[in-house]
Amino acid sequence: MRLRPRFRPRAYDRALETTQSTARPDGTAYPTGWYVARFSRHLKRGQVVAVTFMSRHYALFRTRGGRVGMVESQCCHLGADLSRCGHVAGEHLVCGFHAWAFDRSGRCTDIPGQDRIPARAGQRSLPVMEQAGNIWFWHGEGPPHPLDTAAFADDRRRYVTLPGQVSVFHVDLLSVAEHVADLAHWPYSHQARELMEYVPVRDEGPHFEFRIQPAAARASRRMQRFFRPYALVTMAGPAATVFRAPTGPDIDRDRPAFAAILGASPVRNGVTFSTWRVAVRKLGPDLPLWPLNRLLAALVWLVAGPDAVCCGRRWAGNWRG
Incomplete structure (x- = not known):
C-alpha cells in the first residue's frame, strides 16, 4: 500500500472525527442546493481529506493542477477508504491498495495490469466549484443551479x-x-x-x-x-x-x-x-x-x-x- 503525503488535520477535522459513524445514510431528505464543504485555502494541491455530509463519507481532493474533486470514499473495487489511503497523482485520485485511478467525475481511468476497464468501475461524485474563497458542493437530483451569488x-x-x-x-x-x-x-x-x-x-x-x-x-x-x-x-x-x-x-x-x-x-x-x-x-x-x-x-x-x-x-x- 502506498502512503499518501501527510497533512496536518485542522481542529474541526479532529472534532468531526469524533462524530464519524459506519452507519448507512439515514434516509433524511436534505434540501437540494449548494453547500459549503471547506475553505479553499484548507485544501492544498495534492491533498485528500475525509469529509462527511448528509451521512455519506466522501474523499475531497485537489489535483496537482489545482482542481477539486469530491467522490464517495468507499472504493468500488474492494471497499478501501479512498479518503484515508488514497493519494493524488497528477489529475487523479489513486487508491492506496490496488492503484485504481479515478478522475474528478469519479470515472475509473486506469487499472494496473488491465487492458479493459469494467463499465461499472467508478465512484459516485458530486459537482463542486470554488467561489468567494469557499469550496461548494451540490446535493440533489438534476443539474446544479448556477451559483453566482458571491x-x-x-x-x-x-x-x-x-x-x-x-x-x-x-x-x-x-x-x-x-x-x-x-x-x-x-x-x-x-x-x-x-x-x-x-x-x-x-x-x-x-x-x-x-x-x-x-x-x-x-x-x-x-x-x-x-x-x-x-x-x-x-x-x-x-x-x-x-x-x-x-x-x-x-x-x-x-x-x-x-x-x-x-x-x-x-x-x-x-x-x-x-x-x-x-x-x-x-x-x-x-x-x-x-x-x-x-x-x-x-x-x-x-x-x-x-x-x-x-x-x-x-x-x-x-x-x-
Missing part, C-alpha cells in the same frame, strides 16, 4: 476576502437555517439599536432574497455598532447566505462595501458544519494602497468576528477551528 468577491482587484472560523454545531440544519431570518436575536447578538424588519426582494424558485431594514419609517441610528441600517441577504443555498452591507438604502449586488458569506452543511442528523468569511471592498488599487486595504479588511473582520462567534455559542457543543 461571484463579486472573486474580483481581487476590488475585494479583500478573509476566512473566519469553522464550527461544528450539535443541532440540525433547520436550526441554523432559520437563524438567518430570525430578527429577534439582533438586539442581543448584533447590538441592533432599533427594531428591524425584513422585506422580501426576490422569491423565484431556488432564488430567495430579502432586505433587513429599520421597522420605523425613518432610521436615525445605525443598525449595529458599525454598519448602516440596511442589509441585503441572498440565499446561496438551503442554509448558505451572502449578507451584503451597502453604504446606503440602494441595492447594490455587485459592489457592496462589505459582505459576509455564511454557509452551513449537514454532517448528519444533529450535527451541522458551519463557516463564515468576509469580503471587503478595497479603497483603491493595491499598488499604492495595499497596507490600507488590508488594514480595513482586518478591522471589518474584527468587528464581524465577535458577532459570528456570539451566534455560534448560542448552541451547545460548539467547536471552533
Whole structure:
C-alpha cells in the first residue's frame, strides 16, 4: 500500500472525527442546493481529506493542477477508504491498495495490469466549484443551479476576502437555517439599536432574497455598532447566505462595501458544519494602497468576528477551528 503525503488535520477535522459513524445514510431528505464543504485555502494541491455530509463519507481532493474533486470514499473495487489511503497523482485520485485511478467525475481511468476497464468501475461524485474563497458542493437530483451569488468577491482587484472560523454545531440544519431570518436575536447578538424588519426582494424558485431594514419609517441610528441600517441577504443555498452591507438604502449586488458569506452543511442528523468569511471592498488599487486595504479588511473582520462567534455559542457543543 502506498502512503499518501501527510497533512496536518485542522481542529474541526479532529472534532468531526469524533462524530464519524459506519452507519448507512439515514434516509433524511436534505434540501437540494449548494453547500459549503471547506475553505479553499484548507485544501492544498495534492491533498485528500475525509469529509462527511448528509451521512455519506466522501474523499475531497485537489489535483496537482489545482482542481477539486469530491467522490464517495468507499472504493468500488474492494471497499478501501479512498479518503484515508488514497493519494493524488497528477489529475487523479489513486487508491492506496490496488492503484485504481479515478478522475474528478469519479470515472475509473486506469487499472494496473488491465487492458479493459469494467463499465461499472467508478465512484459516485458530486459537482463542486470554488467561489468567494469557499469550496461548494451540490446535493440533489438534476443539474446544479448556477451559483453566482458571491461571484463579486472573486474580483481581487476590488475585494479583500478573509476566512473566519469553522464550527461544528450539535443541532440540525433547520436550526441554523432559520437563524438567518430570525430578527429577534439582533438586539442581543448584533447590538441592533432599533427594531428591524425584513422585506422580501426576490422569491423565484431556488432564488430567495430579502432586505433587513429599520421597522420605523425613518432610521436615525445605525443598525449595529458599525454598519448602516440596511442589509441585503441572498440565499446561496438551503442554509448558505451572502449578507451584503451597502453604504446606503440602494441595492447594490455587485459592489457592496462589505459582505459576509455564511454557509452551513449537514454532517448528519444533529450535527451541522458551519463557516463564515468576509469580503471587503478595497479603497483603491493595491499598488499604492495595499497596507490600507488590508488594514480595513482586518478591522471589518474584527468587528464581524465577535458577532459570528456570539451566534455560534448560542448552541451547545460548539467547536471552533
